[in-house]
Amino acid sequence: MQLNTDLYKMISKAQITEQLPEIRTWYEHLHAHPEPSFQEKETAAYIASGLKKMGLEVHRLPQNAVMGYLQATNAIGTIGLRAELDALPLHEQTNVNYISQNTGTMHACGHDLHMACALGAAKLLSAHKANLKHNVLFVFQHAEEKIPGGAVAVIASDFFKSHKPDVMLAMHSFPDLKAGEVGFRSGPYMASGDEVDVHIKGPGGHAAMPHKTVDTVLTAGQVLVALQQIQSRFIPTEIPSVLTFGNICAESVMNIIPREVLLEGTFRTMNEKWRKKALKQIKQIVQNTAKATGADAETVIRPGYPTIENDKNVTAKIENIATKLLGSKNIHLLPLRMTTDDFGYYAQKIPSAYFRLGVADSNGRSAGLHTPEFLPDPKALETGVSLLVQIIQNY
Amino acid sequence: MQLNTDLYKMISKAQITEQLPEIRTWYEHLHAHPEPSFQEKETAAYIASGLKKMGLEVHRLPQNAVMGYLQATNAIGTIGLRAELDALPLHEQTNVNYISQNTGTMHACGHDLHMACALGAAKLLSAHKANLKHNVLFVFQHAEEKIPGGAVAVIASDFFKSHKPDVMLAMHSFPDLKAGEVGFRSGPYMASGDEVDVHIKGPGGHAAMPHKTVDTVLTAGQVLVALQQIQSRFIPTEIPSVLTFGNICAESVMNIIPREVLLEGTFRTMNEKWRKKALKQIKQIVQNTAKATGADAETVIRPGYPTIENDKNVTAKIENIATKLLGSKNIHLLPLRMTTDDFGYYAQKIPSAYFRLGVADSNGRSAGLHTPEFLPDPKALETGVSLLVQIIQNY
Numbered sequence: 021m022q023l024n025t026d027l028y029k030m031i032s033k034a035q036i037t038e039q040l041p042e043i044r045t046w047y048e049h050l051h052a053h054p055e056p057s058f059q060e061k062e063t064a065a066y067i068a069s070g071l072k073k074m075g076l077e078v079h080r081l082p083q084n085a086v087m088g089y090l091q092a093t094n095a096i097g098t099i100g101l102r103a104e105l106d107a108l109p110l111h112e113q114t115n116v117n118y119i120s121q122n123t124g125t126m127h128a129c130g131h132d133l134h135m136a137c138a139l140g141a142a143k144l145l146s147a148h149k150a151n152l153k154h155n156v157l158f159v160f161q162h163a164e165e166k167i168p169g170g171a172v173a174v175i176a177s178d179f180f181k182s183h184k185p186d187v188m189l190a191m192h193s194f195p196d197l198k199a200g201e202v203g204f205r206s207g208p209y210m211a212s213g214d215e216v217d218v219h220i221k222g223p224g225g226h227a228a229m230p231h232k233t234v235d236t237v238l239t240a241g242q243v244l245v246a247l248q249q250i251q252s253r254f255i256p257t258e259i260p261s262v263l264t265f266g267n268i269c270a271e272s273v274m275n276i277i278p279r280e281v282l283l284e285g286t287f288r289t290m291n292e293k294w295r296k297k298a299l300k301q302i303k304q305i306v307q308n309t310a311k312a313t314g315a316d317a318e319t320v321i322r323p324g325y326p327t328i329e330n331d332k333n334v335t336a337k338i339e340n341i342a343t344k345l346l347g348s349k350n351i352h353l354l355p356l357r358m359t360t361d362d363f364g365y366y367a368q369k370i371p372s373a374y375f376r377l378g379v380a381d382s383n384g385r386s387a388g389l390h391t392p393e394f395l396p397d398p399k400a401l402e403t404g405v406s407l408l409v410q411i412i413q414n415y
Numbered sequence: 416m417q418l419n420t421d422l423y424k425m426i427s428k429a430q431i432t433e434q435l436p437e438i439r440t441w442y443e444h445l446h447a448h449p450e451p452s453f454q455e456k457e458t459a460a461y462i463a464s465g466l467k468k469m470g471l472e473v474h475r476l477p478q479n480a481v482m483g484y485l486q487a488t489n490a491i492g493t494i495g496l497r498a499e500l501d502a503l504p505l506h507e508q509t510n511v512n513y514i515s516q517n518t519g520t521m522h523a524c525g526h527d528l529h530m531a532c533a534l535g536a537a538k539l540l541s542a543h544k545a546n547l548k549h550n551v552l553f554v555f556q557h558a559e560e561k562i563p564g565g566a567v568a569v570i571a572s573d574f575f576k577s578h579k580p581d582v583m584l585a586m587h588s589f590p591d592l593k594a595g596e597v598g599f600r601s602g603p604y605m606a607s608g609d610e611v612d613v614h615i616k617g618p619g620g621h622a623a624m625p626h627k628t629v630d631t632v633l634t635a636g637q638v639l640v641a642l643q644q645i646q647s648r649f650i651p652t653e654i655p656s657v658l659t660f661g662n663i664c665a666e667s668v669m670n671i672i673p674r675e676v677l678l679e680g681t682f683r684t685m686n687e688k689w690r691k692k693a694l695k696q697i698k699q700i701v702q703n704t705a706k707a708t709g710a711d712a713e714t715v716i717r718p719g720y721p722t723i724e725n726d727k728n729v730t731a732k733i734e735n736i737a738t739k740l741l742g743s744k745n746i747h748l749l750p751l752r753m754t755t756d757d758f759g760y761y762a763q764k765i766p767s768a769y770f771r772l773g774v775a776d777s778n779g780r781s782a783g784l785h786t787p788e789f790l791p792d793p794k795a796l797e798t799g800v801s802l803l804v805q806i807i808q809n810y
Contacts, residue, residue, distance in 0.1 A: 211623065215669055227659035227681045228606065228753035237660050237678075241639030244632065264622035265632050266671045272662040274610055274679035283632075284669035286622045358623035 130193025197378025525588025592773025
């Protein structure tokens with residue numbers, strides 16, 4: 021198998037290697053200074069300052085997002101690359117010397133890695149404006165982790181609209197693959213995620229006299245059971261979907277039937293049409309199951325991120341470049357993920373690809389995303405930067 | 416209809432009327448100084464002091480109960496009369512000038528009235544030791560309102576054992592009847608009440624990946640639904656029984672399947688044999704419903720008060736006396752009550768009668784027991800004292 025055929029048009033492997041120590045410095049700085057969603061002030065300033073030094077046109081949103089525009093002299097189009105600024109409310113449990121300095125906040129989803137790779141690509145590519153086929157819009161987006169998601173504000177911004185990419189990309193850490201490996205998937209890849217609150221209400225009363233009231237706790241139980249049919253009977257079997265209520269709460273005592281029971285859940289699916297239909301059906305099942313016991317019910321849906329549907333052509337194109345760079349043995353077909361990412365908003369408007377960068381060690385070991393022990397293998401930095409550079413210069 | 420036939424053997428109506436102002440003073444003092452269950456120190460001291468002045472043999476338990484023994488010179492037996500010392504954690508909402516001085520604590524179950532009536536009877540009867548047929552053991556019991564119930568300590572005490580009544584009586588306020596009316600019922604009258612905690616346990620996990628864990632919330636819902644059959648399928652239809660879970664709690668969030676869901680409930684029935692069988696069946700249904708989803712389950716039963724089963728002969732005898740005193744139009748057959756009282760412990764060991772004293776006004780209006788507006792019609796004091804005196808001197 022011959023690798024690297026017709027890659028490295030402008031930027032050589034040696035140039036990337038030379039850039040790595042600085043990228044590593046950025047990564048460690050970002051890891052040590054995590055900030056929560058919607059509070060990424062210092063991170064945004066750090067990124068903006070870096071992009072400016074590289075000569076990019078920098079635009080900042082009041083919500084913290086930073087966009088860096090690299091204009092190619094003879095561009096045939098624009099490629100957008102999304103990285104994320106925000107960290108998670110976790111107490112880091114690693115022993116690296118660049119451990120989080122902001123106790124209780126941690127980059128446990130690899131956003132530090134993604135930012136460092138994007139900065140590295142920006143630096144390397146910024147020296148080649150004259151020869152690049154595409155402009156590049158580097159989007160360092162705030163608040164990926166928190167509804168309504170920073171993507172909404174970015175997409176709505178005038179700067180994004182006036183520099184709108186023809187293709188949108190996001191590279192995200194993936195502990196199921198080793199550093200050096202990457203994964204792609206055409207079509208639906210990650211789920212939509214909506215928050216579903218169900219309030220079951222009644223007049224309340226004494227536990228010994230349920231006939232004088234409505235048993236809201238029992239009704240909540242019946243609603244939970246009835247809602248299983250959303251997945252098992254209502255949505256087509258081939259569309260992965262899951263409805264789970266992680267919380268149930270009555271705030272009562274054993275002998276008082278409460279006036280309200282709250283169910284808090286999440287509904288996820290991979291098809292926007294059936295997402296809408298299912299949310300309507302959830303309300304209908306709740307309403308009528310409650311009606312059967314005489315309870316009142318209110319279903320409040322807080323719409324979350326949409327499904328990420330990877331464009332077939334974009335995915336094929338970048339997978340082809342990745343295969344040339346890394347060899348087909350390091351390229352994986354990603355399994356479907358029922359987790360969510362607000363990158364779905366870009367994918368709804370622009371042909372997009374969300375692909376995964378392996379971060380496990382050479383034995384395939386890694387703590388999970390969103391755990392206090394998460395720590396990408398540093399080798400992933402090199403793979404990440406190389407891949408971004410090659411995708412952009414070869415797209 | 417001729418009333419009062421062969422009543423008033425020793426104590427005349429005029430003597431009772433003469434005693435009423437002092438009884439009213441006791442009642443208002445007790446109402447103004449309520450104390451919570453197991454904390455009835457001042458109330459106990461007040462009662463003990465009163466009983467001593469009347470010349471009764473007084474015995475106090477460290478748990479606060481006060482017993483006053485009135486020894487008749489030529490007794491053929493002993494009658495026990497239970498009153499209660501404790502009040503409830505409620506903020507009184509009445510406008511009487513003897514309103515609770517202990518903010519947040521209130522005599523909202525009529526225990527002040529019961530104590531005043533019992534004290535009045537003790538005072539009136541104490542002058543007639545020579546002629547009484549029965550000794551009287553006045554039991555001013557602590558903690559009727561709180562499991563395990565003061566009755567347990569009273570019954571276990573050496574003093575109670577050595578002065579053990581042949582018959583045990585309790586007169587309790589009843590807002591469904593007017594002052595001047597009373598109610599009786601032979602056989603089962605009030606329910607047993609056991610607290611049932613159900614813990615549904617699993618490894619916990621992400622809401623989007625229920626296949627990697629066990630859905631403890633759904634399992635709790637299925638357990639709630641399955642447990643309906645305790646009442647509908649398991650216990651004989653003619654035995655009034657109710658199982659209600661007033662609280663359900665997961666302490667989780669919408670997208671995390673919790674490691675534990677707690678259901679807190681109460682099981683009440685009117686038959687001690689079926690009580691035991693049903694509690695066993697509850698555990699079996701919980702265990703196996705949980706097993707079906709793969710969850711672990713733990714059912715913790717905190718045994719509460721037993722059923723109050725009124726002795727047929729004792730009830731007939733005192734109802735007969737009450738009918739002579741008040742006229743049959745003021746005597747009512749009590750409906751079954753699914754509420755509980757630790758008087759059931761006495762009734763398990765001694766032929767007993769728990770009867771009700773009307774406390775509503777002449778229009779039948781009264782706030783409910785255990786509500787902040789509860790206030791007995793003061794006329795009930797006269798009926799209560801008269802009835803106790805007549806029952807004891809005519810039994």
